[in-house]
Amino acid sequence: MTKWTAQDIVDQQGRTFVVTGANSGLGAVTARALAGAGADVVLACRDVAKGEEVARPLGSRARVRKLDLADLDSVREFAAGIDSVDVLVNNAGVMAVPNRRTADGFEMQFGTNHLGHFALTGLLLDRITDRVVTMSSLMHRLGTIDLADPNYEHRSYRRWPAYGQSKLANLLFAYELDRRLAAAGSAVKSLAAHPGYASTGLQGHTDSVWDRVMGIGNLMAQSAEMGALPELYAATAADAVGGTFIGPDGPFEQRGYPKVVASNAKSRDRAVAAALWGESETLTGVTYEFES
Template sequence: MTKWTVGDIPDQQGRTFIVTGANSGLGEVAARALGAAGATVVLACRDTAKGEAVAREIGANAQVRELDLADLSSVREFAAGVDGADVLVNNAGVMAVPLRRTADGFEMQIGTNHLGHFALTGLVLDRIRDRVVTMSSGFHVLGSIDLDDLNWQQRRYRRWAAYGQSKLANLLFTYELQRRLSRAGSTVRAVASHPGYASTNLQAHTESVQDKMMAVGNRVFAQSAQMGALPMLYAATSADVDGGSYYGPDGPFEQRGYPKVVHSNKKSMDHAVAQGLWDLSEELTGVRYA
């Protein structure tokens, strides 16, 4: 793969993208790039005021709709208003936050990063024409899926292990979704990406001394959000993307660089765990995939 940049995004005129968390960070960068390529972009975000500011700069081909992935009633309301889209980009997320619960009682990281997107995808999948792109992370290697205590109700809460579990869940979901789409004879593709180490506001919400440490890391080591968004944009727009593939940066340790096919760990390939997580996710969210 050559050094792919936003300049290589094909013309997206006539195509519609839903991008979660598009009011800031990688989602905002992606929304701007897609809008510049001619796409209609739906900025699905909790902070609609920030989303409206971004949409005004993108232009008439951008619209904002409220979506709180930590509240299944909000997810259902959003999904009910979706007429159709070519691509759903499951980008929004939280990282290493203190122990909190979503409106439905889920641990905040698995609830937002995985269960919210699982429910959203299931509710709109019959209106997605091309692909579903889900954001994971290199931190998936820190995670293990505990099907008996997915929401940290019995274990001592560890914020980074919880984040790793949610990002591992994103990959298990993507691969299992692709297997199900293939069995159903669907042409819709499920794809995953990760940004490497990108400087965004994601690192500023641990509410601990780690915020200051990561702020230094963002300035010294991280690549820009514009570079970090490239694997997601490639996964969302390239004609060469295969279902079930995973994209990240091509630099050392996948921390920075241009998009390439990357590989996830052995845990993400466990079909039995993927099936168990899928069944549990349906049970917890009440969303059954057709």
């Protein structure tokens, strides 16, 4: 693909998108771009007030719904209020936070970034008509899926490996979902994307010295508008292929325009993906039902 930008988004009138974490950063940029292309956008936000600030200038095309991915009751309540959706963008996330637990007792990063989106996607799947886009990260390369202790109940917590595990889980999920959809003969597809190194609010919520370090690093980062391009391409481009990973085309995938990129061997391990899927269904209580 050649230098695809938000101006290349085709007319999205008549289509509905759900974007998680749309109250700030990449999610807010994505919601604005989709509404600007004519789409109806549901901003799925933990912070509803901030979501309303984003939605207000977008007019009737945007509406805000409460969604806390760190609380499965909230996920179920949100999903129950969605009638139909063409595209689900699993964008929200937390990064390198201290050792905390979700409302259901999961490690916060694995529980929010992976399990919350796994449950949300499964609960909405019978109403999704086109595709699911799940945001991962270059940091998936730091991750290893510990199926014996994914929630750090028995091992020492380390924030960056935990983040890497959650982002690797996002990729394993996106690829496995696409395989299962294809096997069921479904027309729905699943893709993954990553923003490179983009300046967003995500880097400022680690509650550690890393906030200051990454604040300095943000001076060299690309804008959130550029960082959102891979997920926008994955969510809207007619020629986007299921089971692919979209990221920036620049050096080391740090910045640039969308293209299909590679992910590491761990993310392509089908045995681990299947085992993670089973464990995710057990932990969330959400069992997927596939229809063609």
